Amino acid sequence: MRLGCREAMDLLVEAATGTVPPAVRASVVAHLVGCPACRREAAALEETASLVRAAGRFTVPPGFWPAFTDRLQARVALERLPVSARWARWLARPRHALAAAVLTAALGLAAATAGRLGFLGGAPSDPADAFDAQLRGLVTETMTATLPSLAETIDTWRAGLHAGPDAEGDAR
Amino acid sequence: MDAEDRQLVEAFRRGEESAFSALVIKYRDAVYRVARRMLGNHEDAADVTQEVFIRAYRALARFDGRSRLYTWLYRITVNLCLDWRTRLARLPLADGAPEPAPAPTSGAPEVEARETVRAVARAVAALPPRQRAMVVLRLYQDLPYQDIARIMGCSEGTVKATMFAALRRLRRLLVAEGVAP
Numbered sequence: 001m002r003l004g005c006r007e008a009m010d011l012l013v014e015a016a017t018g019t020v021p022p023a024v025r026a027s028v029v030a031h032l033v034g035c036p037a038c039r040r041e042a043a044a045l046e047e048t049a050s051l052v053r054a055a056g057r058f059t060v061p062p063g064f065w066p067a068f069t070d071r072l073q074a075r076v077a078l079e080r081l082p083v084s085a086r087w088a089r090w091l092a093r094p095r096h097a098l099a100a101a102v103l104t105a106a107l108g109l110a111a112a113t114a115g116r117l118g119f120l121g122g123a124p125s126d127p128a129d130a131f132d133a134q135l136r137g138l139v140t141e142t143m144t145a146t147l148p149s150l151a152e153t154i155d156t157w158r159a160g161l162h163a164g165p166d167a168e169g170d171a172r
Numbered sequence: 173m174d175a176e177d178r179q180l181v182e183a184f185r186r187g188e189e190s191a192f193s194a195l196v197i198k199y200r201d202a203v204y205r206v207a208r209r210m211l212g213n214h215e216d217a218a219d220v221t222q223e224v225f226i227r228a229y230r231a232l233a234r235f236d237g238r239s240r241l242y243t244w245l246y247r248i249t250v251n252l253c254l255d256w257r258t259r260l261a262r263l264p265l266a267d268g269a270p271e272p273a274p275a276p277t278s279g280a281p282e283v284e285a286r287e288t289v290r291a292v293a294r295a296v297a298a299l300p301p302r303q304r305a306m307v308v309l310r311l312y313q314d315l316p317y318q319d320i321a322r323i324m325g326c327s328e329g330t331v332k333a334t335m336f337a338a339l340r341r342l343r344r345l346l347v348a349e350g351v352a353p
Contacts (some may be wrong), residue, residue, distance in 0.1 A: 009336075010332065012336070013332050013335045013336045013339065014317070014332065016339065017310055017311060017335070019316060019317065044343050044352075045336075045339050045340075045343070047343075047352060048339050048342050048346060048352065049311055049339060051292055051295060051346060051351065051352060052292055052307065052342060053287070053296075053311050053312070053313050054292075055288060055289040055292035055293065056209060056292075056296075056312045057312070058208060060201075060204070060214075061214060064214075064218070065200070068200065068218065068221070068222070069193075071197070071222060072196065072222055072225055072226070073193075075222065075226055076189075076192070076226070076229055079226065079229055079230065117205045
């Protein structure tokens, strides 16, 4: 196979980094024999590749792998824990606990503000309604039937709770 | 995926934790070497290597075996290194250039060899991250272009073109450093 400069260039990288099959390499070499420009390029690429390869050696610090394995095993053990246990462990660190506390407080404050401003749906809640609902839960029908005066007292109380400033004014 | 890796993955799926340990022992050095060459220092490389195996542990049960296990691990490694460098946004190899090849005798040749190593390390570090990843995978890990393409998520042609550009750039940098004629 006779290669042109462009085809040879495409194969030069592979040739320079040592991955072309012998037949292709032979074609590249045949081109290089007759092409000084490609020959210079090939020499430069090969030299660069071998310089980079030769300079890439390093050693791992002594004792690194045992320490690495211990740390990894500890992390893997953590991965095996159920989510609740992982949360508990995460929260056990003071820094994380503080962050969680701050976040909870911020969320609580945001929810309270949203509730007060009516962002959580519906009109702002009336404390009187809430108290009324609580009272209804506590006082059963049997109780009011047995103690008619209790029912009367509660009705009066409810009327008082729902009476606004206008009602107070009227009463005066 | 080679037979040994397949057996280890299947054993892991059956709940044999020792299979994961075996995979770590088999691949930790290769993963660390890629990370060290991409990040340029031991501390970051050690952290990334930990993270690679933690991610592998989480995802190994879902590994489908269509690619080779080492290709998958290298992909995690390269992606983590690229993210790591973006996050840290600091120059690599500032203090941790690879050590020179052992052997040189004392005196001037040793100093020269050390300086050559540092110059090459600086040149490799100056490459754009993806070019550097390809140089590391090809020249140091000796991976075939086909595997590098899978790891980098591009075509083989793109890898070759990028390698060509990377080698030319390295050449210019080394000439400027006075290492290459």
